[in-house]
Amino acid sequence: MIYADSSFIVSGYGQDTNTMLAFEYLEKETPRLPFTFLHWPEVAKALWTGYPDRAEIIWDAIQQEVSDGQKLYLPDLDADVVARRAAGLMKNYCPRWKKLRSLDVLHVSAAVCGHFKTFVSFDAGSFQRVLAHSQKLAVWPPLTPAEQKHLK
DSSP states (O other): OEEEOHHHHHHHHSOSTTHHHHHHHHHHHOOOEEOOTTHHHHHHHHHHHHOTTTHHHHHHHHHHHHHHTSSEEOOOOOHHHHHHHHHHHHHHHTTTOTTOOHHHHHHHHHHHHTTOSEEEOOOTTSSHHHHHHHTTOEEESOOOHHHHHTTO
């Protein structure tokens, strides 16, 4: 089971430097990806700031795919359970990783609470992928050398 953060989903539907990589992964793995309560606002912001001319078309396609439930689906996640776990992760990791962002921690928490095995994200500039790895999730693309240094 694969959990994709918003950066991956936006790359899969938009057109950016990671789009081809996202397409290759989606073609190879053919995952059915969860679209959580966290994705709605984050994906909307990314679309309307990054693709203002095409945002409405992409947004409609995403909503249709969520409704169809084949490529994107609404997982059964308890927001309070996800938030409480995220608070625990934040308590344990933010003293070491000061730039750890709340929404990133919530995505990792959702992946753990949803019993996903793989976490896909293009967000190498944050500690999200490092945190996912620390929670025993396989991370794709693999952690960069810079990210691996934070595991020590």
